[in-house]
Amino acid sequence: MRRKIPSTAALVSFEAAARHESFTKAAAELSLTQSAICRQIASLEAFLNVELFRRSRRGVKLTEAGLSYSRRVATQLDAVERDTLSVMGNQGTNVIELAVVPTFGTQWLLPRLKEFQRKHADVTINLTNRTRPFLFADTEFDAAIYFGDADWPGTESHRLMSENPMPVCSPTLLAGRTHLTAKQLAEMPLLQQTTRPYAWRQWFSSMDMSIARDMTGPRYELFSMLAQAATHDMGIALIPPFLIQRELLENRLIIANDHSLSSTKAYYLMIPERKLESASLKAFRDWLVDQAGSYSLP
Numbered sequence: 146m147r148r149k150i151p152s153t154a155a156l157v158s159f160e161a162a163a164r165h166e167s168f169t170k171a172a173a174e175l176s177l178t179q180s181a182i183c184r185q186i187a188s189l190e191a192f193l194n195v196e197l198f199r200r201s202r203r204g205v206k207l208t209e210a211g212l213s214y215s216r217r218v219a220t221q222l223d224a225v226e227r228d229t230l231s232v233m234g235n236q237g238t239n240v241i242e243l244a245v246v247p248t249f250g251t252q253w254l255l256p257r258l259k260e261f262q263r264k265h266a267d268v269t270i271n272l273t274n275r276t277r278p279f280l281f282a283d284t285e286f287d288a289a290i291y292f293g294d295a296d297w298p299g300t301e302s303h304r305l306m307s308e309n310p311m312p313v314c315s316p317t318l319l320a321g322r323t324h325l326t327a328k329q330l331a332e333m334p335l336l337q338q339t340t341r342p343y344a345w346r347q348w349f350s351s352m353d354m355s356i357a358r359d360m361t362g363p364r365y366e367l368f369s370m371l372a373q374a375a376t377h378d379m380g381i382a383l384i385p386p387f388l389i390q391r392e393l394l395e396n397r398l399i400i401a402n403d404h405s406l407s408s409t410k411a412y413y414l415m416i417p418e419r420k421l422e423s424a425s426l427k428a429f430r431d432w433l434v435d436q437a438g439s440y441s442l443p
Contacts, residue, residue: 151192156218158185159197163207163215239268239425244275244289248368249412252388253440254290261432268425276340281417288426289415297415303430305412305437309405310344310383313398317378325381325401327352334380335362336371344383348406372398387440412437 161171162182172179190197197211207215245254250272258270275289278297295302312330319325325333327349335345337360345359362380365371372389375382376397383406384398392398414433420426 151189152185155185155189155192156222158182159189160215160218160222162186162198162205163211164219166204166206168205241268241270241288241425241429242286243270243272244279244284244286244291245272246276246291246412247274248388249290249292250274252369252390257436261429264432265425265428268428270429278415281419287420287423288417288429290412291415292410292412294410295413295415297413300415300417301421303414303416303434305414305433306387306440307411308385308408310341310348310385311403311405312348312381312401313372313384313386313389313393314375314381314401315378316396316399318381319399319401324403327354327402327404330381330402331356331358335359336374336380336382337362337364338368338371338383339364339366341383344406348383348404351406352404 158171158175158177158181161174162168165171165174168179168182168186171177172182175182186198193214195210195214196208197214198205199208255272261270262268273286275286275291278289278291278293279286281289281299290305291297292308295304312325314325314333318333331349331354335358338344342360342364345356349356349359363374365374368384368388371382371384372392374380375384376392381401386393386400389398393400414430416426416430
C-alpha cells in the first residue's frame, strides 16, 4: 500500500520556509528560485488540504496548523539526517547500538572501551543512556546494560557485577578520623538516591539498626550526582566503589565505613534472542564478562 507521505522536496522546502518565515530566504538557503519554493509549498498545501501560510503584501506568516506541522516535520527531518550521517559514517564497520545505565556507562565502561576497540577495530559501539527495560523490537538497540533482576522477556542475560555500595564522604567530613561507626553515620547528613530509595534503610538494617531518619536527606537521581554532592561535603553517600575509582584514588572521596550492602540485583548485559548469533555482539559479550569478572567485588 502506498504511504500517505508528501514528497521530500516539498517537506524540505516547507521546513526552510517555516523556519525563516520567508520564501525568499528559504530559496536562498536551498539554492532554488522563489517560484520553486512557492510551487513546493502550494503542492504540499494541496496534498494536505490545509493552509500552512497566510500570504500578504508584507510576506508570509505561518498559520496555527502550519506552525504545529513545521515543528513535527523539522523533528523528523533531523532524525532522517542523523540516520543518514550514521550510515555514511559507519561504512565498512560493524556497529553495536548499546543502551546503558548512565553512571555505569561513563564511570566504568567508557574507560575500558579503548581496549575492546584495540582488539576489535572493525566494531563500533555507540552508547545511549537508558535506565529501564524496553522492547528491543521498538528500538534500534542491539543490547543493553542495566541494573535489575534479569527479568527481561525475549533476551539472554549475562551477569556482570553486584553494586555492593559502601558509605563514602569527603575527607573533610571525617574530621581527622579514619572511619565512622554506623552510629556516627546515622548522625550525619544522608544523601539519598532516587532510584534506590531504601538503600540507607537496608544498610542500617543489615547492621541490626533502626534509624528514624534513614530516608531523610536530599535526593539525586544518579550515582555521579551523589558522588559530586559527597565530594562537596554535603553528606554521606552509598555508592559502589567501582563507580568512583578515580575519586577514591585522588582522595576526593573516602570510604567512611567498610560495611557494604549486599544486593540480590546486579548489572546485566541483555541481548535480544534475535541478536544472539551476531559475531560482533559475541566478541563484546565475552570481553565485557571477562572485564566484569576481574573487577567484581567479592
